[in-house]
Amino acid sequence: MAEVLRPEMLDISNDTSSLASPELLHVLAVDDSMVDRKFIERLLRVSSCKVTVVDSATRALQYLGLDGENSSVGFEDLKINLIMTDYSMPGMTGYELLKKIKESSAFREIPVVIMSSENILPRIDRCLEEGAEDFLLKPVKLADVKRLRDSLMKAEERAFKNIMHKRELEANDIYSQLKRAKI
Amino acid sequence: MNTTVVAQLQRQFQDYIVSLYQQGFLDSQFSELRKLQDEGSPDFVSEVVSLFFDDCSKLINTMSRSLEQPDNVDFKQLDSGVHQLKGSSSSVGARRVKNVCISFKECCDVQNREGCLRCLQQVDYEYKMLKTKLQDLFNLEQQILQAGGTIPQVDIN
Numbered sequence: 001m002a003e004v005l006r007p008e009m010l011d012i013s014n015d016t017s018s019l020a021s022p023e024l025l026h027v028l029a030v031d032d033s034m035v036d037r038k039f040i041e042r043l044l045r046v047s048s049c050k051v052t053v054v055d056s057a058t059r060a061l062q063y064l065g066l067d068g069e070n071s072s073v074g075f076e077d078l079k080i081n082l083i084m085t086d087y088s089m090p091g092m093t094g095y096e097l098l099k100k101i102k103e104s105s106a107f108r109e110i111p112v113v114i115m116s117s118e119n120i121l122p123r124i125d126r127c128l129e130e131g132a133e134d135f136l137l138k139p140v141k142l143a144d145v146k147r148l149r150d151s152l153m154k155a156e157e158r159a160f161k162n163i164m165h166k167r168e169l170e171a172n173d174i175y176s177q178l179k180r181a182k183i
Numbered sequence: 184m185n186t187t188v189v190a191q192l193q194r195q196f197q198d199y200i201v202s203l204y205q206q207g208f209l210d211s212q213f214s215e216l217r218k219l220q221d222e223g224s225p226d227f228v229s230e231v232v233s234l235f236f237d238d239c240s241k242l243i244n245t246m247s248r249s250l251e252q253p254d255n256v257d258f259k260q261l262d263s264g265v266h267q268l269k270g271s272s273s274s275v276g277a278r279r280v281k282n283v284c285i286s287f288k289e290c291c292d293v294q295n296r297e298g299c300l301r302c303l304q305q306v307d308y309e310y311k312m313l314k315t316k317l318q319d320l321f322n323l324e325q326q327i328l329q330a331g332g333t334i335p336q337v338d339i340n
Contacts, residue, residue, distance in 0.1 A: 035234045035271040042219045042227055088266070117270045139212050139274045142219070 025152060026050040030060045030085035030097065031115070040084065040115075040140060047145045049082075057085065057092035057100075066104055080110055082133075082152060087116035087123065095127060102131045113148065115140055189332035196323045197335050203320070204339045208313055213276030214339050229321050235275045239310040242268050243303065250299055261299060262291045268306065279309045 027049045029040045037053050044051045054060050061067040064078065083101065085094035092100075094114050102108050111133035116123065124135045136144050203209045213228075220227040246264040249257045269284035283306045290298030324334050 033238075033267065033271055033274070035231060035238055035274050038231050038234055039216075039274050042224065042231075046219055090263075117266075117273060138270065139215070141215065 024048065024050050025081040025149060026052070026079055027082045027084060028060060028063065028080050029053045030055075030057060030083070030089070030094065032056060032086065032089045036086065036138070043140060043142060043145050044084075046142065047149055049145075049149065052080075057089055057094065057097035060085070060097060061092075061100060064101075064104075064107055066100060066107065080107070081156070082148065083110055083112045084136075085112065085114060086138075087114050087118075087127070095123075095130065098127060098130050098132055111152065184331035189327065189330045192323065192327045192330060193332055193335050196320070196327060197337055199320060199323060200337050201339065203316055207278050207282075208316055210276045210278040210281075211339060212273065214337070216275060217337075229317075232275055232317055235271050235277065236310060236314050238271050239268065239280070239306070243307050243310075246299075246303055250296060250303065253296060256294070256296050256299075258291050258294050262288065265291060277310070277313055280306060280313065283309055 025048075027044050029037065029044065029051060031037045031040060031053070032055055034055075037055065041051050041053050052063065054063055058067065060083070064080070083097075085097050087094040094116075098112050098114065101110065101112055108131075112131070113134045113136060114127045114132050115136045115138050117138040119137055127135050134148065200209075204213075216228050216231060242264045246261055249261045249264070265284050265287045269281055269288065272278075272280040272284060283302055287299065287302035287306065290302055327334055
C-alpha cells in the first residue's frame with residue numbers, strides 16, 4: 001500500500017490571513033487636511049501599522065479600484081485591513097465613501113472608521129447605521145488607535161482560527177477518504 | 184558635555200513650555216504630538232506645526248478675500264475656512280487660535296461681517312504669536328541637543 005499522506009503533509013494554502021504581512025495592519029487613511037494627514041499617519045506608524053494616506057474620497061476609491069475607471073491593477077492583492085476617513089471633506093464626504101465601500105463586494109468586509117471634529121449624534125447614528133465600525137472624535141488619540149488595532153487583531157485571529165479549523169476538517173476528511181480507498 | 188549648561192537649558196525649556204500651557208497658547212493635544220516624536224522622527228512636531236502655520240496663512244488670505252466686499256461676503260466659504268482652521272488648530276493643540284475660531288464661526292453664523300473682520304485679525308495675530316513662541320521653544324531644544332543633553336519630557340497634567 002502506498003504511503004498514506006498525513007493531513008499535515010497536504011499543501012494548505014498560505015493565504016490563510018488577510019493581514020498585509022504578519023502582525024501588520026494596513027490602514028488606508030483619508031483626510032483633506034494636510035495637518036491631519038500627517039498626524040494620523042504618524043499615529044498609525046507609531047502603532048505599527050502600514051499606512052497609505054490619500055487626500056480625498058475620490059482618491060481613496062481610485063486606490064481601491066472602485067472608481068469605475070480602469071480596474072486597479074492587481075487589486076485582488078491589495079490588502080487593506082482598515083479604512084479611516086474624515087467625515088467632512090469637499091466633494092465626496094466620508095459618509096458617501098463609507099456607502100460606496102459597503103456597496104462593493106470586494107471591500108464591504110473592510111472595517112471603516114469615521115473621524116470627525118464635530119460631536120453630532122444624528123451624524124454618528126447615520127454612520128453607524130450605514131455600517132461604520134466606529135466613529136472617532138478628532139483629534140484622534142493614540143489610545144483610540146490602539147483600541148481599534150487590538151479589536152481588529154482579535155477579529156483577524158478569530159477569522160484565522162476559523163479558517164485553520166475548517167482546513168483541518170477538510171484535510172482530515174481527505175485523509176479518511178484516501179485511507180478508505182487504500183491509495 | 185557641560186552638565187551645568189545642559190541642566191540650565193533643560194530648566195529653561197521646561198519653564199518655557201509650562202508657561203505656554205499655562206498662558207493658554209497650547210493645550211494637551213500639543214503634548215500628544217510630543218509623545219509621537221522619537222529618535223526615528225525627531226522633527227515630527229516642528230513639521231506638523233509648520234504645516235499648520237502654512238495652513239493658517241493660506242486660509243487667512245482666502246478668508247480675507249471673502250470679506251473684502253461689504254455687500255458681497257461669501258459666508259459659506261468663510262465658514263468652510265473657519266472650520267478647516269479650527270480643525271487643524273485643534274489637531275496641533277493651538278488653543279488660542281482654536282478659541283478665536285469658535286467666536287469666528289459664531290460671527291459667520293449670524294453673518295456679522297464686522298465681527299468676522301475682528302476675528303480674522305485676531306486669528307492672524309494669534310497664529311503669528313504662537314509661531315514665534317514655538318520657534319523659541321524649538322531653538323531651546325536645539326541648544327539642549329547641541330550641548331549633548333536630552334529634551335525633557337514634560338507632564339502638563
